[in-house]
Amino acid sequence: xxxxxxAILTGLAxxxxxVVLHLLMRARPKQLDFPALRLLQxxxxxxxxxxxxxxxxxxxxxxxxxxxxxxxxxxxxxxxANYGFSNREWISFVVLILLVAAGIWAGRKYWVKxxxxxxxxxxxxxxxxxxxxxxxxxxxxxxVGWPYQSRVRAEIASPDGPRNLNVPVSAVLVFDVSxxxxxxxxxxxxxxxxxxxxxxxxxxxxxxxxxxxxxxxVRRPVRFLNDLRTAxxxxxxxxxxxxxxxxxxxxxxxxxxxxxxxxxxxxFLAEGGDELSDRFIREIYIYTDRFRSAWQMEGAERxxxxxxxxxxxxxxxxDVGVEPGxxxxxxxxxxxxxxxxxxxxxxxxxxxxxQTSETLSAVVEMYLGDERSDPTxxxxxxxxxxxxxxxxxxxxxxxxxxxxxxxxxxxxRSDPLSCDNFIPFTVSVHERQPVWIVAEDEGESYVWxxxxxxxxxxxxxxxxxxxxxxxxxxxxxxxxxxxxxNRPSVIYLLNVSRLxxxxxxxxxxxxxxxxxxxxxxxxTRIDTANFREQTWLPAEVQVHSRASGPMHVEIxxxxxxxxxxxxxxxxxxxxxxxxxxxYWKVDPAEGAQVLATFSPETQVPALVAGRWGRGxxxxxxxxxxxxxxxxxxxxxxxxxxxxxxxxxxxxxxxFLSGLQDRSVNRVIGMPMLIDLPAETPPQKALLRQPGLVQxxxxxxxxxxxxxxxxxDREAMENxxxxxxxxxxxxxxKVGNYRLILAESKLIPPGFSFQLPLLETDMTxxxxxxxxxxxxxxxxxxxxxxxxxxRSVLMGRIGIEAYPLLIAILLALFLLEHLVANVFYxxxxxxxxxxx
Numbered sequence: 001x002x003x004x005x006x007a008i009l010t011g012l013a014x015x016x017x018x019v020v021l022h023l024l025m026r027a028r029p030k031q032l033d034f035p036a037l038r039l040l041q042x043x044x045x046x047x048x049x050x051x052x053x054x055x056x057x058x059x060x061x062x063x064x065x066x067x068x069x070x071x072x073x074x075x076x077x078x079x080x081a082n083y084g085f086s087n088r089e090w091i092s093f094v095v096l097i098l099l100v101a102a103g104i105w106a107g108r109k110y111w112v113k114x115x116x117x118x119x120x121x122x123x124x125x126x127x128x129x130x131x132x133x134x135x136x137x138x139x140x141x142x143x144v145g146w147p148y149q150s151r152v153r154a155e156i157a158s159p160d161g162p163r164n165l166n167v168p169v170s171a172v173l174v175f176d177v178s179x180x181x182x183x184x185x186x187x188x189x190x191x192x193x194x195x196x197x198x199x200x201x202x203x204x205x206x207x208x209x210x211x212x213x214x215x216x217x218v219r220r221p222v223r224f225l226n227d228l229r230t231a232x233x234x235x236x237x238x239x240x241x242x243x244x245x246x247x248x249x250x251x252x253x254x255x256x257x258x259x260x261x262x263x264x265x266x267x268f269l270a271e272g273g274d275e276l277s278d279r280f281i282r283e284i285y286i287y288t289d290r291f292r293s294a295w296q297m298e299g300a301e302r303x304x305x306x307x308x309x310x311x312x313x314x315x316x317x318x319d320v321g322v323e324p325g326x327x328x329x330x331x332x333x334x335x336x337x338x339x340x341x342x343x344x345x346x347x348x349x350x351x352x353x354x355q356t357s358e359t360l361s362a363v364v365e366m367y368l369g370d371e372r373s374d375p376t377x378x379x380x381x382x383x384x385x386x387x388x389x390x391x392x393x394x395x396x397x398x399x400x401x402x403x404x405x406x407x408x409x410x411x412x413r414s415d416p417l418s419c420d421n422f423i424p425f426t427v428s429v430h431e432r433q434p435v436w437i438v439a440e441d442e443g444e445s446y447v448w449x450x451x452x453x454x455x456x457x458x459x460x461x462x463x464x465x466x467x468x469x470x471x472x473x474x475x476x477x478x479x480x481x482x483x484x485x486n487r488p489s490v491i492y493l494l495n496v497s498r499l500x501x502x503x504x505x506x507x508x509x510x511x512x513x514x515x516x517x518x519x520x521x522x523x524t525r526i527d528t529a530n531f532r533e534q535t536w537l538p539a540e541v542q543v544h545s546r547a548s549g550p551m552h553v554e555i556x557x558x559x560x561x562x563x564x565x566x567x568x569x570x571x572x573x574x575x576x577x578x579x580x581x582x583y584w585k586v587d588p589a590e591g592a593q594v595l596a597t598f599s600p601e602t603q604v605p606a607l608v609a610g611r612w613g614r615g616x617x618x619x620x621x622x623x624x625x626x627x628x629x630x631x632x633x634x635x636x637x638x639x640x641x642x643x644x645x646x647x648x649x650x651x652x653x654x655f656l657s658g659l660q661d662r663s664v665n666r667v668i669g670m671p672m673l674i675d676l677p678a679e680t681p682p683q684k685a686l687l688r689q690p691g692l693v694q695x696x697x698x699x700x701x702x703x704x705x706x707x708x709x710x711x712d713r714e715a716m717e718n719x720x721x722x723x724x725x726x727x728x729x730x731x732x733k734v735g736n737y738r739l740i741l742a743e744s745k746l747i748p749p750g751f752s753f754q755l756p757l758l759e760t761d762m763t764x765x766x767x768x769x770x771x772x773x774x775x776x777x778x779x780x781x782x783x784x785x786x787x788x789x790r791s792v793l794m795g796r797i798g799i800e801a802y803p804l805l806i807a808i809l810l811a812l813f814l815l816e817h818l819v820a821n822v823f824y825x826x827x828x829x830x831x832x833x834x835x
Contacts, residue, residue, distance in 0.1 A: 086151070092144045100136045104128065168208035170264060170280035172222060172257040173198050173231075175215040175241045176250055176288035179759050182243030183289065184416040185322045191241050193320045194287035199235050200785055201285065201792075202228060210280070212260055214253045216294065217244050217732075222256045224264070245419065245755060246668045246732040249296035250288065251303060251773075257284050258306045261313055283314045283792070289321030290764045293756070300772045307774050315779045316791055317770070325762045327355040328362060328413060329420030331390060332757050339428045339659045341464050342402050346427055348395045350409050354385035355762045360413075361385075366395045368407035371738070371748050375407050399429040404664075404750040406736040420760045424690075424736045424752040426664040433489040435465040435653060438475055438496055440525075445469055445494050447625045447639045448520070451649040465653065476502040479510055489657035490516040494625070495523035498530035508536055512613030514675075516656025521584045522623020522635045538593075538610030539586035539619050547598075551580040553606050553622075553638075554599035561660040562595055562607070562618075565651050571644050580606075582635040584621040598622075609655075616656045624649070668734055668753040676700075676746075683743045690735025699741065 085093065107128045115121045175198075181190040188196075202211060211231035214222035225231050234240055261282045268279055288294060307315060329352065336347040354360050361384045369375035378397060385391040399405055404426065411421040435452055439445035449467050457463040468488075470478055475491075482488070491510065493499075496519075499507070511517055519537070524544055531541045553576050558567040566572050576599075585604055588594055592610035595618075597603065609618045623635035624645075639645055654660060662673050676699070687695045731737070731753060738750040770779060782788035 085148070089144055089148055092147075093140070096136065096139050096143060099139070100132055103135070104132050107132070167206065168210070168280050169205050170210050170224075170261060170282045171202070171205065172212040172214060172260060172284045173202075174222075174250065174253050174257055174284060174286045175213070176247075176286070176294050177215045177217050177241050177244045178247040178291070178294045179243055179245055179419045179755055180291045180293065180417065180762070181289055181320075182417060182419050183322060183325060183327075184418075189243060190289050190320045190322075191243050194318065195235050195241055197318060197320065197785055197788070198285070198287060199232065201788065202231055202235070204789075212257070214257055215241055216247045216250050216253045219248060219252060222253065222260050224260070243419065244732065245734040245753075247294070249299075250286070250294050251296045251299050254284070254286065254303055255306060258303075258310060258313065262310055265312070278312060281314070282310075282312055283316065285316050285318060287318045287320055290317070290319050291321065291761065292763045292765050292769075293758045293761050295765060295769075295773070297769065297772070300769075303773050304775045307778050314792075315774050316788065317779055317781045318788055319781060319783045321764065322416075323764070324357075325355065325416070327417045327420070327760060327762055328360050328385065328411065328415055329353065329417060329760055330409065330411065330423040331420075333409065333423045333425055333665070333754060335425055335427055335665055338426070338664050339430060339662070340399060341432050342399055342429055344462060344464065345396055345398050348397075348409065348425055350393050350423060351390050352383060352385055352393065352411065353390045354387055357387050359384060359386050362411050362413040364393050364395075365410045365412060366397075366407060367410065368397060368405060370401075370403045370405050371750075372403075378407070399427065402429050402431060403747050404428055404738065406738070406750050406752065408736070417760055419734070420755060423754055424734065425754075426736060426750050426752040428664050428749070432464060432466045433657060434486055435467050436475075436478070436488045436491045437467060437469050437494055438472055438491060439469060439494040440472060440496060441627075442469055444523075444625050444627045448492065448494055448649065451624075451639075451646045452653060454646075464650070472496050472499050472503060476500065476506040479506040488515070490518060490653050492518045492520060494520045495525065495623070495627075497523070497525035498527040504534055508534070508612070511536070511615035511617060514614040514658060516616045516653075516658060517618075518652065518656050519617070519619040520624050521586075521619065521621050522625060522627070526584065535589075536612045536617070537589065537619065538617050539588045539605065539608040539621075541621075542585040542587055544582060544584045546582050547580055549600075551583075551601065552576050552578065552599050553580060553596050554602060555596050557593065557595050560593070560595050560609075561655045562609070562648070562652050565647055566644065569647075571647075575638075575641060575644050575648060578637045578641055580622050580636045580638075582622065586619065586621050614658075616658060618652065618656060664749075664751040666751065666753060667756050668732070669756075672731070672751050672753075674739055674749050674751070676741075676749075681743070683741060685742060686740040688738040688740060689731075690733045690737070694740075 108125075112121055112124045112128060115124055175191070175194055177191060181194070183190050185193075202209075205211075205228060209228060210224050211228060212222050212224045213231060213234065225234070261284070265278060265280075265282065307313065331351040331353045333348065333350045336345075336349075340346045348366065350364070352362070352364070361382065363380055363382055365380040366378050367375040368378045379395045381393055381395065383391050383393050393409075395409070397405075405428075406424070406426045408422050408424040413421070415421055437445045437449055449469065452465045453463040453467045472493075491507065507517060521541065526541060526544070528541045528543070531537065555563055555567075555572050555576060557563065558572055563572060563575075566575055580598060583598060583604065583606070586608060588605055588608050589610060592608050594605045594608055596605075596607040598606050605621060607618065607620050609616065611617070622638075624638055626634050626639045628634045641648075662675060666672060683699055685697055685699045687697055689695060734753050734755055736750060736752050738748045740748045765773075767781075770781070773779075780791035782791050
């Protein structure tokens with residue numbers, strides 16, 4: 001047991017006061033000269049003996065009260081253990097009470113009441129009461145107290161044992177700086193609240209303590225600072241640990257903190273230290289709002305294993321979140337086409353979620369600009385969101401010229417969490433992409449051409465692709481003579497039986513440089529030997545076959561870009577309903593993806609995709625046309641699916657062109673790819689970041705967070721070897737970015753970073769989930785400084801006994817009051833009887 005104020009124990013001398021008062025105020029018998037009173041001497045002697053017993057019991061109770069009061073004020077603490085009674089101890093306690101009660105009842109009936117002398121009865125009653133009390137205490141100590149103390153002693157016999165408050169502390173402070181920590185409450189963000197609590201905490205640390213500070217903004221090891229003053233200075237700065245748009249799971253920082261404490265302790269033991277008396281009390285403080293978005297529950301068992309491996313380590317979670325919190329903000333944003341076509345309608349869709357208990361209304365405004373003008377307000381809508389629900393808002397615009405359009409949606413409403421009240425977007429606008437269809441018969445390619453560029457849309461200039469048809473013999477010369485501006489984004493080989501070696505070589509170089517090729521096999525004319533010679537294709541063509549029964553296309557990867565749109569529209573079932581009559585058996589190449597198979601023959605691939613160089617290649621092993629449909633000799637009914645067929649063809653074309661790989665709207669932290677023309681020379685450039693901050697860089701440039709890609713790989717490798725890029729460059733802000741090339745007339749390419757989908761979701765970690773992270777009983781949760789101080793006190797020197805002693809004092813006060821009333825009441829009755 002430890003004492004917070006040991007000097008107060010000198011007050012135990014006050015326990016002598018009841019003894020002194022008892023001796024000074026003791027009644028003295030008067031001398032009487034009447035002989036007749038000698039007849040009462042025997043009665044008087046018995047009464048005096050009985051009164052002495054009562055005086056002694058009251059005296060002991062009052063001395064015990066004063067002693068416990070002094071000890072309680074001294075604030076004793078006990079080592080951490082389970083001080084509550086176990087089931088067995090409770091049963092023993094109840095049985096003892098029943099036994100003593102039965103003994104008192106039997107003593108009164110068979111011993112006290114059998115005496116005919118009233119004074120003798122009172123004497124026996126007093127003996128029975130004192131004897132029962134003493135016997136109960138002895139039995140309680142033997143059958144309850146002894147097993148209880150043995151169990152508690154075993155629980156507190158641990159390597160870190162009882163501690164003293166003056167022992168230095170090795171503390172690692174881990175701060176959650178995710179975007180949700182920017183929540184405002186009482187004019188303070190959650191990061192400011194955490195910083196102030198941490199300052200108060202470290203100022204109370206004993207001399208010789210060491211501090212390390214970590215956060216989940218960047219991935220780097222946690223290290224101890226030079227001294228407490230350095231830590232206090234760092235936390236005192238207002239710009240320290242602000243809520244960041246880009247953050248990583250807290251799991252990584254906590255594992256780094258545990259590793260730091262373990263390595264420091266191992267270093268101490270290696271220097272000859274005693275494992276049972278570490279020089280530090282080792283603690284980890286985690287300041288967080290407990291939002292689940294900041295944690296990675298998939299890796300929870302790893303932290304738990306590390307905490308269990310370090311039984312000497314204490315973990316404290318300081319919850320600085322506001323409960324219940326309120327928030328109305330953007331959940332996500334999508335653009336109908338990141339790479340839109342000039343003159344075609346572009347739709348911006350956003351979802352707004354309401355995390356309050358009431359219906360909220362707000363105005364949503366859209367701002368839009370291009371490389372020649374600043375963003376201006378283009379549209380606004382009023383929305384109402386039910387509590388706990390999500391509302392959708394759509395806004396449209398039509399780009400009238402090629403370029404990079406950037407803007408944002410703004411939520412016009414006062415809100416304590418402002419980081420999700422706006423959401424940026426970028427749309428890269430270009431002219432229609434050229435698509436070539438290589439076919440031996442123009443009639444066979446008509447249906448596929450109509451899926452990509454229907455005549456009705458072509459007449460209204462509402463089509464997305466400029467489709468051209470070539471024969472197989474024209475392909476090699478066309479690819480050789482095409483300019484960079486008219487270079488096709490995708491080339492389809494539709495039922496082509498064979499290509500010349502020059503044609504295959506030209507097609508291979510085209511894919512290596514970033515082009516896309518789709519091979520559609522829907523004819524028996526296919527020369528399998530001619531196709532097998534091309535090892536860069538995603539599958540090897542074997543033999544064609546007829547379906548023995550009803551056969552359909554079964555989607556293997558519904559989340560793949562080729563099928564993701566149909567999956568979102570719940571249309572994959574309709575796509576799979578199309579009947580397949582004939583197909584080619586193909587053998588997928590190593591590394592290729594099988595996106596769909598034929599059902600019920602699920603082992604036969606239907607659609608296989610792969611990469612070659614910088615481009616994509618896909619092979620469909622059945623027809624996408626209706627050749628021979630009138631004679632019921634067509635290969636499949638896919639072309640009869642209407643808009644589903646057209647949507648699938650559009651997304652297959654987008655995938656092959658690589659537009660999905662070059663999305664200009666991404667979640668912050670994801671790598672960004674910016675393509676530059678091959679003739680772009682190495683030059684200086686500026687990256688304009690949110691807030692009009694410009695960052696200089698050298699093109700070509702390569703970094704895990706920003707990749708400016710050029711076809712000339714040798715030049716890129718040279719620039720990397722010469723270190724012509726900044727290692728510390730990091731894209732860490734939500735907003736719009738533009739790459740400005742000083743020596744080029746190219747339209748400045750741009751992109752946008754958005755918050756992760758659930759970053760500001762206010763769902764909080766439950767205590768069960770915290771147990772999964774750290775292990776049951778291995779963490780303490782606090783919400784205020786007072787709660788934190790109590791938790792730390794329990795962790796360092798044990799459980800404070802003050803509340804327990806106060807409860808015992810109250811019980812003893814009641815007992816003393818009861819005994820005194822009985823004693824004085826009987827004295828008064830005796831005096832009235834004597835009178």
